[in-house]
Amino acid sequence: MLNTVIRMVVPMRREFGRSLDVQQFMRDHDYARAVLEQALSSQDQRLRDYAHYVSRLLAGAREADPPRVNGAAVLDEPSTVPAALTPTPVNVVAPAAPSAQSVTGKPAEPEGATEAELRARMLRKYTTGLR
Secondary structure: OOHHHHHHHHHHHHHOOOOOOOHHHOOOHHHHHHHHHHHHHOOOOHHHHHHHHHHHHHHOOOOOOOOOOOOOOOOOOOHHHHHHOOOOOOOOOOOOOOOOHHHHOOOOOOOOOOOHHHHHHHHHHOOOOOO
């Protein structure tokens, strides 16, 4: 919601000459309602979409749809992320025999591991443990 309110600052200044104070907007519900009423009367469709979206979120709905401009979502939705960019689950099978790591000092590569699984194992060091 904060990102959308920040996006409303420039259109509000251009159309209405109103300086939108984001911190006061987030704290003061009366100020927020006044700003949203003015934004809903805007000539700019994008500003009206932002105001409609924020007004739904002020009521506490966490699953509100993001504002749309020309049918496309303005904010990223999980459903609009391309499948190539979504993480794929990795099934790591524990070896049945003693690991090759104890013999060679290097982790053993599971047989039949795909490139995606190997890449996921390599990148896991950046998301777990201490840096």
